[in-house]
Amino acid sequence: MHFLAYILRQTGKNLRQTWGTQVMTLLTVTLSVLLFAFFFLIYTNMLRASARLGDDLRLIVYLDQEIPEQKRPEIEKKIRDFGPVEKVVFVSRTEAFSRLSAQLDKEKDVLNDLGPDFLPPSIEVYPLKNLHDLTKISQFSDFLLTLPHAAKVQSGSDWLRRFGDFTSLLQVVVLLSGVLLIISMTFIISYTLRLTVVSRQGELEILRLLGATSAYIRLPLLLEGMLQGFLGSSLGLAALYLLYQWIASRFSGPGFLNLFDFAFFPPELTAAILLAGVVLCTGGSLFSIRRFIRI
Amino acid sequence: MPRDASTDKPLVELVSVTKIYPPDIVALEDVSLRIYKGEIFFLTGMSGAGKTTLIKLICRLETPTRGLIEVAGRDLSQISPAGIQRMRQKIGIAYQDFRLLEKQTVLQNIAMAMEVTYASTKAIRARVDELLALLNLSDKRDKLTGELSRGEQQRVALARAAANGPSLLLADEPTGNLDPAATELVINLFRHLNEKNGSTIVVATHDKSIYAETEHRVMDLRNGHLSAHPNRTPRQIELFEA
Ligand SMILES: Nc1ncnc2c1ncn2[C@@H]1O[C@H](COP(=O)(O)OP(=O)(O)OP(=O)(O)O)[C@@H](O)[C@H]1O
């Protein structure tokens, strides 16, 4: 069975005959995949980060005066009556101070001048997970402000809202770059294939006269598109991975990336993007084969 | 090897075939013809008589305006495009205008015919060398066909047509550019294919030298009508009238 050998040899011949265009096509496919995967990577990380932030969400009620031990159950009951709450923690001035100095660890000397009373007491309210709706949270924080001695409520919901807005903006960018990816890939592949067909027109005509089957003529072209899709997507993903590694190594240590626990795509998602690239390019070549070849 | 027409099934059969090119050029009119397996068949006629048209109809490069064409017992109009391609692998055609790829070598041009049948590289090499030796072209194997003389190109076209050992060889004006010595080589190739391979051979020509002495059938096309060649031998009369 020399069939496969023929198809492969024919594919190689096609690639050699139009190699300049082939390289440009490969670059275009690579860049398209890189662009899309870049935004997609940021997006998936943002999604994960916002899920984590949601887990950490708590409402802090700063008080202008310490609440004595015996009055605490009463206030806690008031809070629980308003809405479902996982837990309520009362933090006194001294507790707040010792927490901060534990956090500062070696630099806790800076606190020496301030004395243990400079931090306000507070109540930390951890809402149940089902309360992670932003409007409900802001209702909750409005309510908490009505508690006796409440001076200020920090809900983090502003920040969460901005984060959410950014995530949905990113969603649009991902969608757009996805559409761009689909268009540019199918377009460039079918354009390149047309060039191949045109450059081989005389040969294709003779092949038809000699009785070449449609598999003999079409499969190499299909394979060409498939190969472009595979190589282009692999290169695009590889480039993104290198970029990711570079960023991760430069910004290692405490900071933005650590906060979000920035991570590369899991293997399945990488494979899915690769597969999508192959499918798109194969589709593009199928399209132009049907348009430009009559056999 | 002439055949007894009454018992053999024809390999090619045309029944009342008319071919009109648009708008109204009548190339063939009501042509009926049977060509038998193993026959060498000469088709003569002046320029414009319709010889090339008839050959193109047999390999379905053209479709008849009216009438029926059967090859190996199958109605061509009923065969799928894929079936036609498979059929063409078994029919060798040497075109009047050669249809060679001028930027490829003699070897590559001939090899193409065998490559579409997925023949092995080794088999292709051996066959090409054999054919080139038969046609006295061995030293031209790696030359681009565009750099060859017309006579040489003509023989390359013939070699390509013969490459697969076709059961039917259609040669359109195969000796138009050849001197007597080269013509002899071509006749020998036909004989070789016919005897060793059992190939049926159809030769369209107005070169009297190749059919004058033949004992095979010669038919004449004139203004799209087919008739026995006027100068036929008694043997040919016998065959034609059978
Ligand atoms: N594609 C075509 N379109 C229109 N007319 C055509 C076409 N091909 C051939 N003809 C006409 O049909 C007639 C027969 O042509 P054909 O080529 O079959 O002749 P021929 O016998 O092969 O001539 P020659 O000996 O010069 O090769 C001619 O009048 C020619 O002009």
Ligand SMILES: [Mg+2]
């Ligand atoms: Mg002709």
